[in-house]
Amino acid sequence: MPGVDRWLVCADMNTAPEDAKRPARDTDRLRVGYGEDAHRLKAGRELIIGGVAVPESLVGAEAVSDGDVLLHALADALLSAFAQGDIGVLFPPDDPASRGLTSSVIVATALERIRQQAGAVEVINVSAVVTLDRPKLGPLRNQIVAQVGRLLGVGPDRVGLTFKTSEGLAQDYVQARVVVLVM
Numbered sequence: 001m002p003g004v005d006r007w008l009v010c011a012d013m014n015t016a017p018e019d020a021k022r023p024a025r026d027t028d029r030l031r032v033g034y035g036e037d038a039h040r041l042k043a044g045r046e047l048i049i050g051g052v053a054v055p056e057s058l059v060g061a062e063a064v065s066d067g068d069v070l071l072h073a074l075a076d077a078l079l080s081a082f083a084q085g086d087i088g089v090l091f092p093p094d095d096p097a098s099r100g101l102t103s104s105v106i107v108a109t110a111l112e113r114i115r116q117q118a119g120a121v122e123v124i125n126v127s128a129v130v131t132l133d134r135p136k137l138g139p140l141r142n143q144i145v146a147q148v149g150r151l152l153g154v155g156p157d158r159v160g161l162t163f164k165t166s167e168g169l170a171q172d173y174v175q176a177r178v179v180v181l182v183m
């Protein structure tokens with residue numbers, strides 16, 4: 001098949017010498033997970049993103065827990081990678097135990113659940129987008145990346161974080177989308 005030959009030639013040309021020497025990985029174990037979350041913003045609440053309080057925010061997420069959209073989307077992505085449902089199953093909103101919950105506990109519980117299911121699970125990397133009009137989250141990037149990395153046991157070079165605004169289209173809510181690769 002000419003198409004296949006052409007692809008093989010391209011693959012060879014794009015393979016760096018150091019990649020050729022690297023032992024083959026067990027890619028069968030690779031899993032991708034996706035999660036997203038959104039909360040309405042409300043005065044009188046603290047805004048928490050990725051386990052970090054946003055000091056300049058006059059509003060926070062309306063939620064049963066601390067309303068941390070980034071960690072909720074992350075926990076859902078981890079569970080999704082192993083088809084283990086979502087955080088609503090682990091922490092039902094009408095369960096009094098879910099009230100005021102710190103979201104790092106939600107992520108830790110999701111990790112525990114997938115480790116029960118799949119054994120030792122290693123996070124390869126995380127790619128996340130947080131959408132918030134104000135305040136700007138850029139100054140908190142390093143803190144948030146460090147905190148998410150700590151929760152997952154990975155270095156900051158494996159936590160990609162993109163901050164977006166809604167350009168005024170959604171000023172009253174905060175949203176996060178997360179893709180995670182695990183094996």
Ligand SMILES: [Zn+2]
Pocket residue numbers: 037038039063067068069072
């Ligand atoms: Zn949430």
